[in-house]
Amino acid sequence: MKQTNPHLKLNVDRIKLYEKFTYKQRDLSGSKKRDNDEENSDEAVPNYINKAETFSYSLSSLSSAQTLRYEKRNQNLQVPRHVDYIKIHFHSQFNIPKYFNIYYHNYGLLAVSFTRFNSTVLFAVADTFKFSVLLNQLEIFVKLHLDNGRTKTFDPNILFIDKFELLSSNDMINLDLSKPLSHIKLELIDYPIPVHTPNIIYDSLVQYFEQRQIIQELNPTTQTVEIQLISREDLLEVVDNFDIVQNVISGLATIISPSTYQQPERSYGFEIEPANENLPIVGIIDTGISNTTPLRSILINDDHLNVTGVSSFIDNANHGTGVAGLAALGRDPYLTGYRGKFSADARLLSIKILDGGHGGISDNDVLKLLKEAKLKYPQLKIYTLTICYSQNKKDDEEISRYAYELDKFAHENDCLIFICTSNNNHASSVNTDYDHLYFNQHHCNLSVPSESMNNITIGAAAECFRDGTFLGISPSKEYPTLYSRKYHVDFRRYFKKGKINNRIFKPDVIEAGGDYELIETKYLKFIDKGPSASVQVISSDPTESFCYSIGTSFSAPLAANIAAKILKKYPNLRSQTIKALIVNAASLSNIGHPIPDDMLNRIAGHGLVDPDKTVYSDNNSATIIIEDSIEPEIIQTYPIKFPEYLIKDDLKKQNQLVRITATLCFSFEPVLHNQLSYCPIFMAFSVFRNKDIDDIKEDYENSILRARWTQDGYYKTNPKANSNTHKISFTIGVKELKDESNTFKIAVLCKLGSQLIPGQIEKYKLGHNFSLVVKIEEQLPEKRLTGKLYQGLVSENDIEVLDTVDLDNELNLDLEV
Template sequence: MPNRKHLRLLSEKQLEKVIPMKFKYGFPQENEDDDEEPKNYFRVAQTLSRDRDRFYKYVAIKNERRNKALNVPHYIDHVLFTFQGQFVISDFFNKYYNDFGLEAVAFYDFGKKGLFAIIDHEKFQVFMNEMYKFIQKELENQTELEYENYVLYIASFELLQIREILKFRLDQMQGLVYLSIMNLPLHEGLKTDILGRLFTYLQEKNIAIKFDESNERLELNNPTPEILQEIVENFDIIESATNSAFTTVRPGEFNTVTREQGVNIVNAEEDLPIIGIIDTGISSTSAIAPLLINDRSFTLNGDPFIDTANFQRNGHGTPVAGLATLGKINHLNQFNENVIADAKALSIKISNGETSYISEIDLVKMLYDVKVKYPQIKIFTLTTCYDRHKTTNETFSDYTFLLDKFAYETDSLIFICTANNNDAINDNSSYDLGYFHSEKTNICTPADSMNNFTVGAAADNIANGPFLGISDGREFPTLFSRKGNVDLSLIFSRNKTNNNYFKPDVIESGGDLGYYNPTSLDYMDDSMIDLISARPEKGLFKDVGTSFATPLIANLAVKIQKQYPELNPQTVKALIINSASLNKVPFDKSVSKLRSRVAGHGYIDNFKSVFSNENSATLILEDVLSDDDLKVYPIHFPQYLTTMDLGKQNRILKITATLCFSFLPIKNNQLSYNPIHIAFSIFKNHEAEDIIKSNIEVDSKLKTTLTWSQNGRYKSKPIPYSNTQKLELIVNVSDLINEENAFKLAVHCLVTDQIIGGLPAGYPSDFPFSLVINIEETTKNKTGLLYDEIQLINNLEVIGNLDTDTTVEIDSLDV
């Protein structure tokens, strides 16, 4: 079956109509107050009474601990509220400031927790007095007392103290420490004064610092625990202090050398795409040396052409670069034939070994420098993560924010591993997906990055022969892979959630654990991957990890880039996710709710990511939306699907569609970190005005279960918005007949107003998006007509010219 190029949907020609979006579509009627007012006032009053007593007690202790000799110009207390429901920033930001003297600083738990600075203590005392009236009325039965209703919105509150600010134990601190500076938009002068005194203090203590002014964070080089404690207790503009210990690879004694191996790369002189390998360096004496870009400019720690990481100095960046540039097939064949490379590699060295403290500020600055020098680089790999897993529903770190911002501003895509869970061996004696219920299996920063691409490990070890891992199959996630840390069911009601909001994005071959004996697990050779060593005399060695699954997806991305260089990175992301499937990864009922959080969108189909064929056409739409836009595009289907005898009437087509877009992230609000809601769906052959009517007025749904990819109806208390969404639709002959062989693709956009201080000045007003639609004929006897016929009746064009040399290689990718 010959490979066919994907098809571009010409948006201007195919677009039928643009209208303002009105939220009348058929979701249940919204009641945004249903989770706000507590039903058991007595219990709430007990909680608030306890919190009130503790608050005053801890304020007194905090004041006693301050070092007045430091002459800090201002002291600011902060209070952390937990609300009964979501805090409506657009309605209450000004009220809390004007009436209660509270300035909102940040929001967590998707809007249910808020951090406020006490700017006016007299006004705040009015707030506390109203709360005390509520406590007296409910606990002391003083029924004559009246209080303001806003008290009922508070579930609990506490003073922000050092234990909430420090994200690590002081007695375990070493290396670099990051101080995240609070946002005080209405009192910038106070912050500037305190920050100036902090700079002087650090200079007096001889602490080397770097100040990332645009992102409001300080990097401190190895402060003592005593100095750090004094900073947090006296300089009231520190929202969080993090100790950035990174881990690149798991420690271990295996990494077995297999044999000396030469690699004959026959196309190293070609003009290939370049992948940026953010890692421990790439050995210039290794088998992939011919693919190295000759540039030593980009390093934080030593020569970027030397890689001594991993056991026996087999390297980490080198095998990652080998997988990224040479891909799955060459590794499957153990390089026994002439090797055709897919990309070249730029070494971006950030570390020398397995664990270190890396300057996030310098790292991100270096990435921007890379893009200035090599603007053609779109794809990067990053297989270093924090060694601490994220807690459930923990907000985005500053590091994640910086990488999301970088991806948006430079039109790039970083492939990031979930990190390995090295405890999985000792915690398990067999393959048990229930292990992922544990919080310790959560991903590590920055794997929660939304603009980039997160990869977990499937058990496949890229080898011919029987599968010898412990997992239930090659496509299943390994126990050392990690799951997404977000569980929206703990925040929202069952009817108010977002099924697209999860990490990782996909899983890919990363090797598996093996049975050391019937009751214990270990890293065993038979289930490991053969990798290129940094030491040329060693040839190949064996290892496993999410670090090695990640560059395989990056390799697939550059295959797409090579075939379709004009596509933007979010389209590449959508193509890969659209090809993924969970069909071969069934989870038992006891763990079924974890499936997406562990396996993402599933295991990849390499061929579908890169090519169409006669019976499977992939359409690519790249377009732009503005706030409140609804765009409608008709998709026409060939007549032969309703007139020819296909052998069956039902399930003749399968449509899989994925939308991806990049956004400029917003700090200090987990809920509105992505303020852009873009959603899509496929509807009946109706007018745009009918599509947005309620189901009672006009039912435009093709299937009762097929609605908008995510819900933007909740405006004052929105669900978190995902920038990656996927839908599937099974089509019967009757569906096509009823709609005269045409469905309507609809995409709409809105920008939330639930942002502290509103959208920043200069925030974008146009939002590009990428939508990939695969239409596959699923009849038993394929007609071979779909690809050609669908072009004749839609505004489509073939993207680029087919390179027959790559056709043979891609054709064998699905292993």
């Protein structure tokens, strides 16, 4: 058995150096200033005839849409104020620092929401007279180029506009009106500056609800009204008359349905050791956890975290119990077929939000339960959430308000929620084998809230823990399954190749979830859930012990179990360090043809997780953790010295002697209604040669990577979106080690995003925590591994072996006494 060692932690306060960072003519990736970062110019639209025709159509459509909206209004409601909202599509990103005030003060348009990475802006018409000035400029432009008008002057700012339209009731409604309208969410327009108009309209809307006895609740953080039940007529009347509604969506959610493929077992056949009080806690946000299973010995006796009216210890959906078992026990029971006695990696806290296979979810209720759970159990860091919205996200849709709330919660409470991508059950009805091109379909997009950035999103790998020949349809067990969902954003639609931030994607990793099987009958050939590639999970059904199914609902808790193992061994780590450890140990190495590289991350993330590498180092492979904070416009460096034996001993290898794999993760307070600057913090890292910090600042060639930094923060007027998870992997040889006296320096850089609304910047001018995980491993044949690397790194660096807790041995001692 391989020797396991604890991870290591760098003593950052004693070794780091930091200085102010100043941008020179060369950007962060070492090249000269890009021409396409120039301010928006007239040259973007050379064909003014086509542009004039587009403006003419937009003006006519706007006028017609306004007339129709005014006619639909019910004057008897006596709504005290009305506002028009204009959606303007620009040729490229709307530069907020430059144009926000121009459009507000000159044209009477207040920007309230930025989508399509800020190339589309929703404006409130705050001043109708000033807005008429803009419309007049557009009309002048149309007459000049279509009607040979005599006037030759017009405001050049209008050339940046592509087209525009009124926000109509049809634009607001994004659900099926033919179905019962229960658990509806009205996403209200959130004004970025204090004005009385939205408050006046909202008060009138509340009166409307009270008069019709419509039960509703406002979430003031996200400006979302949750409605339990409303008629189609009332909903249409609301969106037609109360000019504060931006979006109407359904809060319906679904879970996977477990299936039984074998003779039910009357006995579970395994036991769980009684829970040690020091075990980590995992909050299971689900359908309850049955206390009639062996899980009862590790189940916290708290029935108050519940919004369903049915006990948290009853699982009528037969879902939360299986999820809880995987989160507490992980992969270990599959080694013995769930036979024998097991030590749990976590205690379980039931947070019940649903009592059936589908139903409405209240974002407000979920957040209240999360906050209550954290208040009652301050040590709680890990949650699972495997109940997602039924509807998948639209292509390139902005981050939902639900995901925004979860991001805020994770950031403010140092927590990590393991969220599944949800299942695409449509996959089995249209495929007969593994077709990676199927993921291009829009209905393969992930579901809310799995786009969350501060938390960790888990997709499904085909692994099902069955011995023998793999019988799933995927090329191998490491591949993402067809029912797992992909990232909904394709940056190629908005950015040129050089400006795409390849660090942004979901899921973060994939974990075992079982696979579809090829099922053949005399007349048909199709794929579906079957008995040979599905995953065995604990059942809450009293007539059976286990059920068998497939789904991302299994993948998320299995990944959460790895987090529990990390906390069990290293209880003082930050939640973002846990995320970085999991991402850093994931691998795409066994996933290749037929999935192309440009699609791989969007469906498999960083690849299949490796529990052992996540939790342990060994003699030939050491994981070093850096936990620190950094202020904007600062660069910090951390030296790491490699052991002398790597260059002095005859290891019979000169090149690619050592592999370095490093992952940076950080959480942030998100910015709502700004898709480009949702993550307002730019942070990047790189590995540099053994130079002074001044040399690193001035000479980017000192980086040993081809890419100077993990993301490019040079652009200001048209920036990239920022990522908060970066991973790199590369090798070094004897020559590099000799040239740099066995020492390399990791540098971390921070700055603020340039596209924030005035007034938002000040609160981000502080230190931002980050976690950086660096894995260093010998690249030698197994028989020639030296066993010297781990101890050598400890000896050569200001480094400490992480404090660990061996709860299993502690528990055994207690039992023996």
